[in-house]
Amino acid sequence: MQQWRYREVTCVVSLLLATPCLFAAGDVTDERVLTEAGKGSSWFVKGGNFRGEHFSPLRAVNDETVTELGLAWATNLPVPDGISATPIVVDGIIYLSGAYSLVFAIDAASGSVIWQYDPDVRSRLAQYPELSWAARVNRGVAVWQGKVLATTADCRLIALDAKTGKEAWSAQTCDPGQGYRITDSPYVGGDSVFVGNAGSESYEQNRGYVSAYDIKSGALKWRFYTVPSDRPEENRSAAMKMAAKTWSGTALEKFGGGGSAWNGMTYDPESGLLFFGTAGALPYDFRLRSPDGGDNLFLSSVIAVNAGTGEYVWHYQTVPEDSWEYNATMNIILADLNIDGKQRQTLLIAPKNGFHYVLDRHTGELIAADKFAKVNWATHINLETGRPVYDPAAEYWARPDDAVAVWPNMWGAHSWNPMAYHPQLQLVYIPVIDVPTVVTGYDNGDFVDTLEMLTEVDGRPFSPGKLVAWDPVANRPRWTVDHDLPFNGGVLATAGNLVFQGDAFGRFSAYAADSGEKLWSVATGSNITAAPVSYSLNGKQYVLVPVGAGGGVQFVYPQMHAGEQIHGPTRLMAFALNEKTSIPSPRAESRPLPPQPELDASPEELERGQQVFSRECKGCHGNNAVARFGGSVPDLRYATADTHAAWHGIVIGGALQINGMPRFELGIEESEAVRRYVLSQSLSISE
Numbered sequence: 163m164q165q166w167r168y169r170e171v172t173c174v175v176s177l178l179l180a181t182p183c184l185f186a187a188g189d190v191t192d193e194r195v196l197t198e199a200g201k202g203s204s205w206f207v208k209g210g211n212f213r214g215e216h217f218s219p220l221r222a223v224n225d226e227t228v229t230e231l232g233l234a235w236a237t238n239l240p241v242p243d244g245i246s247a248t249p250i251v252v253d254g255i256i257y258l259s260g261a262y263s264l265v266f267a268i269d270a271a272s273g274s275v276i277w278q279y280d281p282d283v284r285s286r287l288a289q290y291p292e293l294s295w296a297a298r299v300n301r302g303v304a305v306w307q308g309k310v311l312a313t314t315a316d317c318r319l320i321a322l323d324a325k326t327g328k329e330a331w332s333a334q335t336c337d338p339g340q341g342y343r344i345t346d347s348p349y350v351g352g353d354s355v356f357v358g359n360a361g362s363e364s365y366e367q368n369r370g371y372v373s374a375y376d377i378k379s380g381a382l383k384w385r386f387y388t389v390p391s392d393r394p395e396e397n398r399s400a401a402m403k404m405a406a407k408t409w410s411g412t413a414l415e416k417f418g419g420g421g422s423a424w425n426g427m428t429y430d431p432e433s434g435l436l437f438f439g440t441a442g443a444l445p446y447d448f449r450l451r452s453p454d455g456g457d458n459l460f461l462s463s464v465i466a467v468n469a470g471t472g473e474y475v476w477h478y479q480t481v482p483e484d485s486w487e488y489n490a491t492m493n494i495i496l497a498d499l500n501i502d503g504k505q506r507q508t509l510l511i512a513p514k515n516g517f518h519y520v521l522d523r524h525t526g527e528l529i530a531a532d533k534f535a536k537v538n539w540a541t542h543i544n545l546e547t548g549r550p551v552y553d554p555a556a557e558y559w560a561r562p563d564d565a566v567a568v569w570p571n572m573w574g575a576h577s578w579n580p581m582a583y584h585p586q587l588q589l590v591y592i593p594v595i596d597v598p599t600v601v602t603g604y605d606n607g608d609f610v611d612t613l614e615m616l617t618e619v620d621g622r623p624f625s626p627g628k629l630v631a632w633d634p635v636a637n638r639p640r641w642t643v644d645h646d647l648p649f650n651g652g653v654l655a656t657a658g659n660l661v662f663q664g665d666a667f668g669r670f671s672a673y674a675a676d677s678g679e680k681l682w683s684v685a686t687g688s689n690i691t692a693a694p695v696s697y698s699l700n701g702k703q704y705v706l707v708p709v710g711a712g713g714g715v716q717f718v719y720p721q722m723h724a725g726e727q728i729h730g731p732t733r734l735m736a737f738a739l740n741e742k743t744s745i746p747s748p749r750a751e752s753r754p755l756p757p758q759p760e761l762d763a764s765p766e767e768l769e770r771g772q773q774v775f776s777r778e779c780k781g782c783h784g785n786n787a788v789a790r791f792g793g794s795v796p797d798l799r800y801a802t803a804d805t806h807a808a809w810h811g812i813v814i815g816g817a818l819q820i821n822g823m824p825r826f827e828l829g830i831e832e833s834e835a836v837r838r839y840v841l842s843q844s845l846s847i848s849e
């Protein structure tokens with residue numbers, strides 16, 4: 163009601179000024195999404211519509227015209243560390259966020275920045291240095307009833323005025339002091355903002371939860387915990403009582419955390435349900451976590467709650483004895499399918515564990531579960547019981563002396579990069595990571611080394627990344643595109659029989675949605691992880707893609723491809739038909755190497771330094787100490803002699819903790835071995 167009045171007031175003002183009646187900035191409501199998402203001019207919510215399809219009904223750009231697609235505009239954004247957000251587009255204005263939760267409103271016709279907001283996450287790092295990594299990952303904003311909702315690594319949910327970017331309210335939604343953090347966007351529906359958090363992977367006792375806030379006041383409406391409390395008196399709801407029974411022995415007291423809802427929610431106004439998935443828990447090995455058995459509800463589950471009250475409605479647990487951290491937190495799509503002659507209202511999810519699930523979205527009943535990637539932790543899912551049938555092949559704990567290849571990798575066969583759905587073709591497009599983790603003596607193997615090891619799998623050439631078009635009725639792939647690297651962008655499907663996806667090499671490509679044939683591709687100059695979206699303005703269809711690798715996996719992206727530097731700037735690029743703006747080429751950074759100290763190290767020491775570097779430093783400072791171009795983490799190869807002199811004070815002493823460089827529990831010798839290894843990398847530049 164309120165927002166109607168708001169809109170009418172702006173219409174009266176427009177009448178007086180004899181201008182057309184425009185919507186106020188960021189005017190998104192249930193009603194508008196329901197009536198207008200099908201027209202495609204705006205991209206109101208992360209999934210494009212309430213079904214979470216990542217689908218645009220626009221068809222001006224289609225399988226015949228796509229070859230005429232060219233760059234309309236490109237805007238470099240002052241965001242280090244890339245963008246992993248799916249942009250929101252409302253009435254000609256784009257809203258998105260990047261690393262450090264910097265938020266932007268951008269003119270969708272020209273690419274010019276209208277306003278910019280900085281929640282000053284960096285200053286929080288002084289207090290919470292453990293947030294250093296999470297602060298560089300932010301998967302976007304939501305826009306609702308005149309407000310832009312943003313989250314921060316230090317657990318704030320902030321509402322901004324969509325017109326001005328000024329803060330309207332802010333709520334502290336978790337405690338960063340306990341290792342909670344937020345990397346995902348908020349979600350919206352009704353008069354609520356829904357927000358989850360990460361953190362169950364940092365401390366054993368962090369319970370995951372989802373909170374709903376009132377959009378106008380920022381008041382907390384409800385909170386749903388995904389695992390029970392170790393204090394029985396706190397488990398008052400029927401759902402928590404049921405869940406508590408599945409934590410046998412001392413599991414709840416000793417550990418009793420887990421189940422972060424760290425990514426992906428789908429709000430369904432028709433059923434009044436909110437759907438989301440949960441992570442696993444520490445320790446990952448089920449036998450350590452729950453030696454007396456039990457399903458440890460609601461870990462690794464899909465959960466439906468009443469969006470208005472937060473009451474539990476149903477759950478489906480994907481991996482009851484999860485020892486592989488197979489999060490079920492990937493984006494959820496609602497699809498109506500004809501299965502065995504019956505019209506079914508389903509929910510589709512492709513979690514980390516490599517099975518694509520079709521569930522009844524009203525009851526959680528399992529309809530189908532089939533492998534979309536190579537999987538060896540389970541042979542199949544029993545459709546009668548809904549439970550996986552475990553395969554000893556991935557039982558790394560049973561063979562501590564062997565190198566056990568666990569498929570999929572613990573980072574998942576599908577991660578946060580959104581999959582898309584084409585409702586007419588009834589196909590799901592999954593960005594697949596088809597790589598194992600090799601676990602040796604319980605040590606979670608090095609991902610990149612694993613990749614280098616594999617050239618062939620099951621007697622066939624190995625492609626570690628794929629775009630799989632999955633048929634959720636026949637439960638098998640319709641077509642597959644092979645990628646040379648595992649981590650590629652999220653997906654957009656369109657009514658023009660197209661699927662758009664960016665890749666690790668920075669190529670942005672369009673495939674025929676029905677056949678997978680590659681129809682168009684451009685080199686953008688920066689690696690891509692985010693999902694594209696589409697909108698129309700003044701009769702023109704745009705396809706918009708954020709480029710610049712974000713999302714915390716920057717270090718697995720290549721620096722160069724085909725002789726070109728592809729760790730280019732963070733950039734927003736809008737494509738439209740018959741546009742011919744040339745793609746600004748990112749220039750390779752040419753940087754003088756400062757005078758370096760002498761290097762005196764044995765090959766063994768360099769080898770040891772490299773091992774420590776790969777384990778402790780690579781995630782931020784990049785593969786082989788080559789940092790992301792323009793990122794917020796320095797390229798250590800260019801460290802000065804002064805930095806080398808201060809090395810142990812920085813690495814062990816925590817001298818730069820205030821700027822997000824953590825302190826490490828390393829011995830002087832290890833720290834020195836890393837220093838020498840880094841120096842060897844510097845010297846190899848000058849050679």
Ligand code: HEC
Nearest residue numbers: 294295778779782795796801805812813818821822823836
């Ligand atoms: C969570 C991310 C993160 C990790 C992990 C990390 N660093 Fe850093 N490091 C940073 C950031 C951010 C800075 C920049 C700090 C600043 O601006 O003062 C930095 C700066 C440094 C510097 C100073 C560089 C200079 O030129 O001033 C050194 C040396 C360094 N790191 C070494 C290491 C080593 C060695 C490791 C592994 C043992 C490591 N870092 C792991 C984030 C990280």
